[in-house]
Amino acid sequence: MELFAAVIGARVANSVVEALQSKTVEKYFWIDSIIESSVDIKRRKLINTFAWILRIKHNCLYPRDRKLGELTAAEFHKMQIRIIVMIQEEYFTSESDNQLKTLQLFKDKQELIRMKTKIVFRKDNKDFLTSAVLPTTPEVVKRLHGYTHEKNCHEGSR
16 A cells, blocks of 8 residues: 555656646655665566567567567567566466455456556556556565666655
8 A cells, every 4th residue: 555655646746846847846755665776677687688588589480570779668568568477377376366356356458467446547557557466475576566666766665
């Protein structure tokens, strides 16, 4: 719940700064835990490694349609989704898994198990409105979680 409140607070603060049309507003956010920046680096390395593997696989299968240059944001995002799906498949049997029975869940078109929230009808990013469900124990989840908070200027989570 604290994390959800932090996300909403950061978005509200950004909306206020945009409405003020000021670029000199300093913002400070605080919650009661901190994520090490090394988690961010490890998480990006993990996703980049898997994304490069997918790139190499594509280039081997389709030599006439080779992808060159740096990874694109789309490739990075695609790999991030694939990692989340793999984690969900390993830890949950389906969206009706006993561990998840108290939540309102559905599978999206990318096969991610997502949670419906009370703000689902608000106009916003679908990743914010319907969060992907992840177990709390695997190290890879902790890394994904940490990077997302850092990227969105959140101080941390429990």
